[in-house]
Amino acid sequence: MLLQNKINKAKKGDNIAFQELIEEEKAKLYRTAYLYVKDENDALEIVQETVYKAYIAIKKVKEEQHFSTWLTRILINNALDFLKKKSRLIPIDSLDNSSCIREIQHEENMDLLHAIDQLEPRYKTVIILRYYNDYTIRQIAETLNCPEGTVKTNLHRALSKLKIDLREEYIQ
């Protein structure tokens, strides 16, 4: 009830309520953004943009809709946009170096994250939402604005890709 109160206040333009809502989500927002871009500054930029967009659109949140799901949707769209823009900048020159650096960072203890990192964004997204955010298939479908069937297929494919990739790594 408290949460619903805050959302209502924020919708009426109460900055403090809005700030408190974001405060509760910020760690998750940052980490999710980081999973996509693997860079502190880029992740921060995505969070900033997300907060901005959430702020100007908060009035549109429907009461029955969960604030957190709504916010996550904005974040994911931002992250995907960001990647899309960035992909046009990368190819020349930095290609060789960046792949080396990325590998070094992950060698520590993040083999699962490393595997997820190899997935295409849409597969990555369903994995993050299902197993990190604990969303149901239905919530994922709402978040991504696509049919539940698509979510199931993507989840299934993502998992089978992960299994293959992980297995190969264990063999070596």
Next chain:
Amino acid sequence: MNDFSSKLKKEIHSIEIPEDKLSNAIEAGIKKGTSKRKSGYKFIYFSSAAVLLLGILIGTAFISPTMAEVVAKIPYLNLIFKSKSLDMIVWDKLNKQGYKLSSVGINYSPRKTINISLDGSDEYYNEVKTEVQKTVKEVLKSKGYDSYSIRITQQKDFKDYELNVDEKKEKNLLESEVTKILKQSKYTFDSVFVDPTEKSIFINIVGQNDYYKEVKNDVQKVALETAKTNHYPGYKIKVTRVTVEISKPDKGSLIIPAISEGLMSKKEYKVTGVGYKSKPLKIIIRTSIKSSDQSAKNLGEEIESEIIEFLKSKDISSVLGDEEYEIIIYSKDKNKIN
């Protein structure tokens, strides 16, 4: 699967959070929100920069773009080198047919896509969408390119954003304050630019690269402090060292666009990325084939010989001279396959 989920959560939780910076970012987001406005200009800024860059490349590399369609016997990559780049061809074709174009762009990742953005009303967009798609398909077919999907979007109208009174005040104050402080500290720089909507301060350093490296972090700190003491937290400071000197394009930038378009546009090459380093010239190709695949070696050799043939041809050897070069082709799992 619970095990998977908990392991994943554990790993994600080991991603460290830069608390201060995160708070700053959130604050800046809210502040930007309070000065409500439409977003969208960023993208245009970006795409116009890309077009500009392309323009330069084309201007330098293609001495005579009109003699594009040439007879056989010319190696595949040379043909592309002599022709206009794919996005320009698509642009010209659509432009000639009178479509209201906003931009044409090519994406290579995550999936190879040609993006066409159209100006005009919703009705116009819906009316011509399929025709445009068909035209682009024909262009691709005539070039023998089969690896792209086509995406048509509508460019929504937007107006150039004008700063409001508060933002103007913020900009002027910060620009003069930061300039003052930097001068006091005797840094050499030639511009301070404040964008209050993006919450960014751009500072351009003048001097040698060593000097730039030495002072970059300090300048950043000083500027951030200045913004904070003037009650504008959450600013990002971008320090650059851009000189207006026009340098000759290096050899790589002359030949890479053709190699890149040629190899990326046909599925058979399985190429996902093309990069290069100059001095000495090193061409790096990434492919989607696994090194365990029996045909990996063949593919590597095929790509290599395609490139060598191109580099040895008259067009290129006159550019390259007798400069040494190296070609490295990677499989998906980052093994060398040539």
